[in-house]
Every structure is written in C-alpha cells, then in structure tokens.
Amino acid sequence: MKIAFLTDPLSQFKTYKDSTFAMMREAAKRGYTIYAFGPEQLALESGQVVANVMRITLTGDADDWYRADAPVALPLHAFDAVLQRKDPPFDMEYIYATYLLELAESKGARVFNKPAAIRNHNEKLSIAQFSQFTAPTLVTRDEQRIRAFHREHQDVILKPLDGMGGAGIFRIGADGMNLGSVIETLTLQGTRTIMVQRYIPEIVHGDKRILLIGGKVVPFALARIPQNGEVRGNLAAGGIGVAQDLSARDLEIAQTLAPELYRRGLLLVGLDVIGSCLTEVNVTSPTCFQEITQQKGFDVAAMFIDALEQALA
Structure with a gap:
C-alpha cells in the first residue's frame, strides 16, 4: 500500500508526541510505502490533481528521524490513500486545498478525512448539530447580543471560530471587566463572527x-x-x-x-x-x-x- 500524507513540514515534527508520526510509524511497520507533501506542492495540471511528493523512510532515530527521496510529481489517485493531516489555520488556502483534494477524489483518489466533510464541519460550529450535549452557546458578531448573553450567564468564554491550540480564547467573569475590549478584538470591530459559551467550571x-x-x-x-x-x-x-x-x-x-x-x-x-x-x-x-x-x-x-x-x- 502507498500512503501519501498531506502535512506540515517534516522538520517541524516533534516525534515524541506527534500523531502523524505515529501513523507513519505504524504504516511503515506494516510494510507500507510512505510519502509526504505540503499544500504548497499541490497543483491542478491538465485536469489532474498532482503533488510533488517525497518518499519517506523512517530511521528509528528520535531526532534525525527520516530520509527523503527527491520529490517527484505524481497524481494523487496513484496512491492507495491520501491522509489530510495539515494543521489549521483553516484559512482560504486550507479551503483551496480541500477543493483540489475533492477534484482528486473525482479521479479516483481516496482522501481521509473527506475534504468536503472537513469543510462542512467547522470545529467550533459543528457542536450546534449536537446541542443536547453542549453548554449554552451563542454565535454572533453583534456586540449587544454578546453583552446580553454575558448578563444572563455572568461567567463566559469567548473564542474565534477558526482558532486552534487555545489561541484567542478569553474568559470574562461576572464583573464584565474588559468585555468591550475583548468583543472589539475578537469580532474585529463587528466584522467577524465569534462563539460565546457559558464558562464550564x-x-x-x-x-x-x-x-x-x-x-x-x-x-x-x-x-x-x-x-x-x-x-x-x-x-x-x-x-x-x-x-x-x-x-x-x-x-x-x-x-x-x-x-x-x-x-x-x-x-x-x-x-x-x-x-x-x-x-x-x-x-x-x-x-x-x-x-x-x-x-x-x-x-x-x-x-x-x-x-x-x-x-x-
């Protein structure tokens, strides 16, 4: 089996905790051939989605952990599986990559997670589809709605819809100190939608x-x-x-x-x-x-x- 990983630069991996590395190691243990490429290596050429991929060999060393062959351009349907493992930010470049991956699927590529499913499941907003399991939640860019939610719940968390790793998360207590500043910062003066949730102790x-x-x-x-x-x-x-x-x-x-x-x-x-x-x-x-x-x-x-x-x- 040939598996291609769409991922962040291999030089940035912390192999002692990286989940993509764990996937690669398990695939290699089973005798599968591993390739890697970044979103910047994706292209649509002559109706085919191709990528400049590197074949990867694991060394077993914790630091100097891989050897890479010279990149070659291959269509994504040449692989048994393409694993989308690129970290956010979920910006327009990320979305463009999902469009290209979806085109590759139409030519026979097997992509996991499916690119359309990634687009359709914003990591914050998707919880609204399972509201029986959530804390009280507000999604808006409107300052007055946010202030009313804070008055009702007193202790709240505010966060961007496209963040990761805890970036941009704020807690505002009952005194409301800095609420206005946080709203202005996160909503970019009312131009960006955010999520507000009751604080969960x-x-x-x-x-x-x-x-x-x-x-x-x-x-x-x-x-x-x-x-x-x-x-x-x-x-x-x-x-x-x-x-x-x-x-x-x-x-x-x-x-x-x-x-x-x-x-x-x-x-x-x-x-x-x-x-x-x-x-x-x-x-x-x-x-x-x-x-x-x-x-x-x-x-x-x-x-x-x-x-x-x-x-x-």
Whole structure:
C-alpha cells in the first residue's frame, strides 16, 4: 500500500508526541510505502490533481528521524490513500486545498478525512448539530447580543471560530471587566463572527480529547489540564495531558457521534469535552495518539491504520 500524507513540514515534527508520526510509524511497520507533501506542492495540471511528493523512510532515530527521496510529481489517485493531516489555520488556502483534494477524489483518489466533510464541519460550529450535549452557546458578531448573553450567564468564554491550540480564547467573569475590549478584538470591530459559551467550571479537571476512529470510540481520553492559572487546557497553551478512562457521559457523547460522523466521511475525529459538555468537534488533524498510548498502553495508531485498511477494502 502507498500512503501519501498531506502535512506540515517534516522538520517541524516533534516525534515524541506527534500523531502523524505515529501513523507513519505504524504504516511503515506494516510494510507500507510512505510519502509526504505540503499544500504548497499541490497543483491542478491538465485536469489532474498532482503533488510533488517525497518518499519517506523512517530511521528509528528520535531526532534525525527520516530520509527523503527527491520529490517527484505524481497524481494523487496513484496512491492507495491520501491522509489530510495539515494543521489549521483553516484559512482560504486550507479551503483551496480541500477543493483540489475533492477534484482528486473525482479521479479516483481516496482522501481521509473527506475534504468536503472537513469543510462542512467547522470545529467550533459543528457542536450546534449536537446541542443536547453542549453548554449554552451563542454565535454572533453583534456586540449587544454578546453583552446580553454575558448578563444572563455572568461567567463566559469567548473564542474565534477558526482558532486552534487555545489561541484567542478569553474568559470574562461576572464583573464584565474588559468585555468591550475583548468583543472589539475578537469580532474585529463587528466584522467577524465569534462563539460565546457559558464558562464550564469543570475545566479545572481537564479539557478531555476523545478520539473517534472509523466510527468507533478509543476507550481512553486525554484530559488536558490547565496550569498556572490558565483557563485553557490545550497542550499548546501549556496544559498537562493525563490519559483516563471515559466516563459514562463521555461514552454517551462519543457513541452517539461516532457512527454519524463516520457516515459523513470523517475517519478520524477528536471530540473536546469539558465536564459533561461537548465543546468542539476536531476534524482537520486530531492529535493525542501518543500520549494515550504511552500512558495507557492502548495502540491508537494501530487502531487508526486498522480502520484505514477497512475503509479501503
């Protein structure tokens, strides 16, 4: 099997925790051939979507971890699978890449997650499709609506719809201090739509990442626990990851969403759950494979490649 990874530069990988690396390592263990390319290498030429791809060989070394052959231009349908693993920002370049990948699908390429499904599932807004599991939520650019929501709920979180890693998240307490400034900053003076949610106190116990693979639930979550007075548990914001068993509520949420999201073309999904509330549905490049495997001994990457094989069968 030949697998092409659309990903960030390989030189930026932190192999001790990178989930894409874990996928590559498992694929290589099974004898599959690995290729890598970035979105800047994508092109539409003579009606075919091609990419300048590098064949990758893993060395087993933690730092000098791969060898790459010289790039060659190949159509994406030449691969058994193309894995979309590019991190956000989910900007217009990201969207253009999904259009190209969708064109490649029309020529026979097998792309995971499906590019149309990625576009259709904004990682913040998608929770509105499962409102039975969410905290009170407002999506708007209107300052007066935001102020009214704050008056009702007193303690709120405001965040952009296109952020990642906890970037741009603000908490405003009952005193409303700096609410106007935060609204102006996040909405760009009323020109950009944002999300506002009632603050969930259980964040002190962690923002849980629950992985869904091939319509099934990984049996452990990674609770990302805020540190040093932070309200954000994201690992990129300094949170500490602690793998733990799923609670009954976690399972209820995950088992409800897993088959439906898989049906929509999402092979891999990362749910974010705080307390009993679903807060995000991550579909671009969900992570936390290695942390769960290292702490609980459950091989998440093996489950993922198993699911990929089944999807391709």
